[in-house]
Amino acid sequence: MKFSLVQLGCIALSATASVVSPREQALNGTEGLLSCLSTRKLPFLVPSSAAWASHTTTYNARLQYRPAAVLVATTTQQISDGVVCAAQNGIPVQAKSGGHSYASFSAGGRDGILVVDLGNLNDITVDNSTGIAVVGAGVRIGNLALGIYEQGSRALAHGTCPGVGVGGHFTHGGFGYSSRAFGLAMDQIVALDVVLANGSFIRANERSHPEVYWALRGAADSFGIVTTFHLQTSLAPSRVVQWEFSFPRALASVSAAVRAFRGVQDFALSATVDRNLGLGVNIADNAASFVVHGTYLGSIAAFNATIVPALLASVPFAPDPKASSMQEVGWIASLTRLGGLSTLAVPLTGYDARDNFFAKSVTTSKPFSEAALRRFFAFILDKGVGNDAPVGWFSIMDLYGGPGSALGTRNESFAAYRGYQDLWVVQNYGFVGVDRTFPKAGLDFMSGLNDALASETPGHGAYLNYIDPSYPREEALRVYYGEKTHARLKALKEILDPGNVFSNPQSI
Numbered sequence: 099m100k101f102s103l104v105q106l107g108c109i110a111l112s113a114t115a116s117v118v119s120p121r122e123q124a125l126n127g128t129e130g131l132l133s134c135l136s137t138r139k140l141p142f143l144v145p146s147s148a149a150w151a152s153h154t155t156t157y158n159a160r161l162q163y164r165p166a167a168v169l170v171a172t173t174t175q176q177i178s179d180g181v182v183c184a185a186q187n188g189i190p191v192q193a194k195s196g197g198h199s200y201a202s203f204s205a206g207g208r209d210g211i212l213v214v215d216l217g218n219l220n221d222i223t224v225d226n227s228t229g230i231a232v233v234g235a236g237v238r239i240g241n242l243a244l245g246i247y248e249q250g251s252r253a254l255a256h257g258t259c260p261g262v263g264v265g266g267h268f269t270h271g272g273f274g275y276s277s278r279a280f281g282l283a284m285d286q287i288v289a290l291d292v293v294l295a296n297g298s299f300i301r302a303n304e305r306s307h308p309e310v311y312w313a314l315r316g317a318a319d320s321f322g323i324v325t326t327f328h329l330q331t332s333l334a335p336s337r338v339v340q341w342e343f344s345f346p347r348a349l350a351s352v353s354a355a356v357r358a359f360r361g362v363q364d365f366a367l368s369a370t371v372d373r374n375l376g377l378g379v380n381i382a383d384n385a386a387s388f389v390v391h392g393t394y395l396g397s398i399a400a401f402n403a404t405i406v407p408a409l410l411a412s413v414p415f416a417p418d419p420k421a422s423s424m425q426e427v428g429w430i431a432s433l434t435r436l437g438g439l440s441t442l443a444v445p446l447t448g449y450d451a452r453d454n455f456f457a458k459s460v461t462t463s464k465p466f467s468e469a470a471l472r473r474f475f476a477f478i479l480d481k482g483v484g485n486d487a488p489v490g491w492f493s494i495m496d497l498y499g500g501p502g503s504a505l506g507t508r509n510e511s512f513a514a515y516r517g518y519q520d521l522w523v524v525q526n527y528g529f530v531g532v533d534r535t536f537p538k539a540g541l542d543f544m545s546g547l548n549d550a551l552a553s554e555t556p557g558h559g560a561y562l563n564y565i566d567p568s569y570p571r572e573e574a575l576r577v578y579y580g581e582k583t584h585a586r587l588k589a590l591k592e593i594l595d596p597g598n599v600f601s602n603p604q605s606i
């Protein structure tokens with residue numbers, strides 16, 4: 099069949115009706131869903147549709163699921179109708195924005211759901227008087243950065259990969275190297291237009307539906323479908339320093355690595371550090387590289403005069419000059435370099451980037467202890483160097499807190515996010531080629547790597563945007579939200595989505 103958006107449910111319905119009347123035998127959930135979507139003349143895909151593969155192939159090739167149908171919505175009314183159809187037939191719903199969920203939750207995280215694909219919601223409009231950007235929930239962050247910059251040199255804090263969608267990223271945290279200055283991506287949301295489980299459509303902000311506004315920022319996947327984001331932009335910094343120092347000798351031994359990280363950590367907690375500094379420590383496998391890098395929102399002269407001497411004095415090794423650099427660039431050039439591609443622009447259709455991976459995370463509000471760092475680097479140097487590891491891997495240890503960080507000014511009364519006091523958020527990411535099977539040994543390796551750090555870090559959490567499908571639901575909710583926020587979310591779920599329409603294997 100050559101049409102892309104079909105109403106194949108009509109066919110399913112008439113076939114069913116000719117055999118046995120719905121009154122005599124209730125349709126099963128999937129049949130009922132397709133029948134309802136057809137009756138309401140909604141644009142949806144089923145497995146026989148030509149566009150099925152392009153709309154359901156997951157970013158994470160390790161976790162592929164088969165939805166019951168995909169609603170390719172262009173209007174709020176269609177989304178509302180689709181949610182009602184799914185709810186009536188007991189079919190779970192998840193939104194799909196950029197599709198980059200680490201657990202493929204935007205494809206369900208299991209078979210048989212209704213996916214609401216938001217890829218057609220691509221408008222970006224900045225109000226010049228308020229600086230508020232009105233952004234469709236299908237926009238990818240590369241296009242977002244370009245769109246708001248073109249409309250008055252505006253900027254938002256968000257992650258690095260241009261293909262990531264605002265839908266997932268802005269509702270589950272969202273960290274970029276300007277977040278210590280501007281906050282998480284989520285913190286810039288001033289209002290949300292959202293379809294709720296009963297199909298109603300509301301605008302939620304601080305004053306109107308404040309409980310929806312709170313819950314959606316941290317747990318949107320369990321509460322509704324955001325159709326439009328209202329985002330408070332900032333004036334783009336005119337100058338950004340892009341910087342990197344490589345310390346090859348830091349991985350010569352476990353004690354060297356511990357001393358190097360502690361040097362970075364002591365520096366990160368020192369009074370020299372201000373909100374303009376973005377910093378991460380990257381550790382990668384084969385080259386055994388230990389790189390400290392990030393951005394500085396300011397001039398290279400200021401950066402070189404204050405930050406650099408303090409950092410280099412704190413780390414007990416000299417950086418390799420050939421693998422170290424600093425350069426002053428403009429805002430868009432800085433984001434482009436962080437994104438690692440030649441442009442931030444992402445085509446509106448046909449996006450097909452993929453990876454085959456398993457990632458875990460550790461968050462902590464306290465400095466990493468000597469014991470935690472020793473176990474972590476011992477694991478790396480024992481099992482992770484060169485070809486010893488069963489999969490490719492890297493660790494990114496991002497500085498969220500420290501002096502001046504905008505994150506530390508907030509707490510979980512602001513949004514459904516436990517991590518405002520986090521100092522570090524560490525991502526441990528393992529990968530193989532998309533055509534390979536991710537080996538069990540690789541899952542074990544990544545768990546071992548993560549546990550080495552987590553087991554010596556009491557009270558640690560995990561980061562919502564690095565969603566980790568290996569946790570059972572209750573444990574997932576505890577590490578993502580903590581007890582207080584989890585309890586508040588559970589109570590709200592009873593009110594806002596008692597039928598558990600918006601669900602995935604780790605939802606509230």
Ligand SMILES: Cc1cc2nc3c(=O)[nH]c(=O)nc-3n(C[C@H](O)[C@H](O)[C@H](O)COP(=O)(O)OP(=O)(O)OC[C@H]3O[C@@H](n4cnc5c(N)ncnc54)[C@H](O)[C@@H]3O)c2cc1C
Pocket residue numbers: 157192193194195196197198199200202203204216235256257258259261262263264265266267269270271272273274318319322323324325563564602
């Ligand atoms: C290459 C890459 C780089 C990344 N870099 C960063 C980074 O620098 N910083 C960082 O913080 N994170 C980063 N991430 C993680 C990223 O933030 C998350 O994967 C994010 O959730 C993806 O958003 P999405 O819209 O693309 O995903 P999707 O898979 O579309 O959605 C993720 C989840 O959010 C839900 N959702 C999506 N849209 C909506 C909506 N409109 N309403 C309600 N629920 C919705 C989905 O149902 C799903 O449960 C990166 C991920 C990748 C793959």
Ligand SMILES: *[C@@H]1O[C@H](CO)[C@@H](O)[C@H](O)[C@H]1NC(C)=O
Pocket residue numbers: 126127128129
């Ligand atoms: C429900 O109906 C669909 C479509 O006819 C069919 O593919 C599926 O197997 C049925 N499921 C059950 C549980 O009967």
Ligand SMILES: *[C@@H]1O[C@H](CO)[C@@H](O)[C@H](O)[C@H]1NC(C)=O
Pocket residue numbers: 224225226248249250251
């Ligand atoms: C906002 O300002 C920018 C440049 O300053 C301009 O290009 C754009 O058209 C303006 N937008 C509106 C809606 O007035």
Ligand SMILES: *[C@@H]1O[C@H](CO)[C@@H](O)[C@H](O)[C@H]1NC(C)=O
Pocket residue numbers: 398399402424
């Ligand atoms: C940074 O400062 C050092 C020492 O003062 C100096 O040698 C170097 O040229 C400066 N680099 C830049 C890019 O300004």
Ligand SMILES: *[C@@H]1O[C@H](CO)[C@@H](O)[C@H](O)[C@H]1NC(C)=O
Pocket residue numbers: 508509510511512
């Ligand atoms: C959380 O933040 C709110 C608002 O800023 C403040 O009133 C409250 O005291 C804070 N709570 C804690 C536990 O710090």
Ligand SMILES: *[C@@H]1O[C@H](CO)[C@@H](O)[C@H](O)[C@H]1NC(C)=O
Pocket residue numbers: 294296297298593594
């Ligand atoms: C839908 O749910 C919301 C939130 O609970 C509620 O405010 C609204 O009245 C409900 N609408 C209908 C039509 O039931």
